[in-house]
Amino acid sequence: MTNSKLRVLxxxxxxxxxxxAMAQDFELRVNQDNRPMTEAExxxxxxxxxxxxxxxxxxxxxxxxxxxxxxxRLLANFGVGFNHxxxxxxxxxxxxxxxxxxxxxxATAEIAMTLLLNSARRAGEGERLVRSGRWQGWHPxxxxxxxxxxxxxxxxxxxxxxxxxxxxxxxxxGMRVLYCARTPRSDAALQGLPAQYRSLSELxxxxxxxxxxxxxxxxxxxxxxxxxxALMKPTAHLINTARGDVINEADLVDxxxxxxxxxxxxxxxxxxxxxxxxxxxxxxxxxLPHMGSGTTQTRVAMGECAMANIRAFAAGEPxxxxxx
Numbered sequence: 541m542t543n544s545k546l547r548v549l550x551x552x553x554x555x556x557x558x559x560x561a562m563a564q565d566f567e568l569r570v571n572q573d574n575r576p577m578t579e580a581e582x583x584x585x586x587x588x589x590x591x592x593x594x595x596x597x598x599x600x601x602x603x604x605x606x607x608x609x610x611x612x613r614l615l616a617n618f619g620v621g622f623n624h625x626x627x628x629x630x631x632x633x634x635x636x637x638x639x640x641x642x643x644x645x646x647a648t649a650e651i652a653m654t655l656l657l658n659s660a661r662r663a664g665e666g667e668r669l670v671r672s673g674r675w676q677g678w679h680p681x682x683x684x685x686x687x688x689x690x691x692x693x694x695x696x697x698x699x700x701x702x703x704x705x706x707x708x709x710x711x712x713x714g715m716r717v718l719y720c721a722r723t724p725r726s727d728a729a730l731q732g733l734p735a736q737y738r739s740l741s742e743l744x745x746x747x748x749x750x751x752x753x754x755x756x757x758x759x760x761x762x763x764x765x766x767x768x769x770a771l772m773k774p775t776a777h778l779i780n781t782a783r784g785d786v787i788n789e790a791d792l793v794d795x796x797x798x799x800x801x802x803x804x805x806x807x808x809x810x811x812x813x814x815x816x817x818x819x820x821x822x823x824x825x826x827x828l829p830h831m832g833s834g835t836t837q838t839r840v841a842m843g844e845c846a847m848a849n850i851r852a853f854a855a856g857e858p859x860x861x862x863x864x
Contacts, residue, residue: 546566546567546590547588547589547590547591547611548566548569548591548593548616548850549570549571549589549592549593550568550569550593550618551576551592551593552574552576552597553570553571553574554593555836555839555840557843558844558847559843562850565847565851565854566591566854569585569588569589576597576598577598582594582599582604583607585612586604586605586612587607587609587610588611589611589612590611590612590613591613591614591850591853592612592614593615593618593846593850594615594617594624594625595619596619596621596830597624600615600624600626601626602626602628605629605630605632605633605635606632610633612635613634613635613636614636614638614849614850614859615630615635615637615638616638616846616847616849616850617639617863618842618846619639619640619644620639620640620641620644621756621783622639623755623756623783627863630864631864636862636864637863638860638861638862638863639861639863640845640861641700642700643844643845644701644832644833644838644842645700646704646838647832647833647835647838648701648832648833649701649704649708650708651781651807651828651831651834652751652779652807652832653708653712654805655779655805655807655826656688656693656749656777656779657688658805659777659779659803659804659805659824659826660685660688660749661685661688662685664826665683665823666683686775686802689713689714689715690714690715691713691716691748691749692715692716692746692748693706693709693710693715693716693717693718693747693748693749693750694718694738694743694744694749694750695717695718695720695751695753696719696720696743696751696752696763697720697752697755697782698719698720698721698730698735699753699755702719702721702753703730706719707731710734710735716736717733717734717735717736718735718737718738718742719736719737719743720742720743721737724737725737740763741768744768744771745771747773748773749776749777749779750772750776751778751779752764752778752779752780752782752786753782755782755783756782756785756786760783760786761785761786762791763787764778764780764786764787764791765787765788765791766788766791766794769795769800770795772800774800774802775801775802776801777802777803777804777805778801778803778805779805780804780805780808781807782808784806784810785810787810788810789810789815789816789819790816790817792816792819793816793817793818793822796824797818797822802824803824803825803826804824804825804826805826806825806826807829808830808832809830845860845861848860849861849862
């Protein structure tokens with residue numbers, strides 16, 4: 541198989557520079573409508589392409605991968621998370637899967653910090669007030685909020701992004717860092733960060749801010765629910781840049797309405813772009829449109845990472861970021 545004949549399908553538009561480079565090396569098809577592809581369109585794509593490049597908006601199911609006319613041998617995922625791909629079915633079908641780790645770490649950590657600061661300091665509320673024309677000027681008790689510096693941050697999932705965010709919080713804002721993970725991290729893995737391991741329940745009870753950075757899995761589905769939210773301080777804020785279904789959104793809405801916790805900042809949602817009923821009505825939640833990795837530099841790097849995996853596949857070489 542040569543690069544010039546390799547069929548590659550992009551399910552969404554990628555940065556133009558990456559698309560141009562791929563068009564030089566491969567027979568490239570791009571979803572010009574730049575909307576989530578239907579199941580029928582994904583099935584057609586899997587039958588045409590040698591390499592399908594899905595994103596988080598594409599559900600690559602066992603039914604799709606098990607079809608008799610599937611030609612694709614590689615899913616070069618544009619992103620780190622791959623819970624939208626049925627990995628067991630891919631393995632059974634002999635379809636390889638790669639992702640794009642590392643390149644989006646700092647950008648996603650920045651969005652977590654953006655959400656934390658916005659939620660704590662009520663920045664979204666403040667901007668809406670100014671834009672509404674109802675702001676009547678400064679006074680000593682107006683829009684009092686929560687100071688971030690020196691507070692305790694709990695990290696759920698201490699992978700690359702969790703560690704990057706913890707470092708920003710500790711070295712930038714003097715925050716004490718607690719974390720929970722499947723296993724405690726070594727001093728070398730923590731890169732000198734004075735973070736302390738805690739169980740999830742201990743972390744929730746002790747933290748002023750809780751930030752989610754765990755992968756989506758059956759074990760983490762609705763990890764944050766009514767019971768776990770009740771363990772948090774009533775002054776605490778919850779941040780999610782991981783995957784939407786780590787939180788039971790209906791339970792979060794109830795907790796925010798009833799003052800179980802003080803606020804939340806979300807970049808991902810259970811059924812995005814749909815939101816849980818009541819979420820939009822709350823003033824104590826910051827809502828972003830899944831833009832964690834959304835810098836030009838990062839999205840280009842993600843495309844280049846995926847392209848490197850495709851080139852290795854075309855050359856019959858080991859894949860750089862194989863996950864199955």
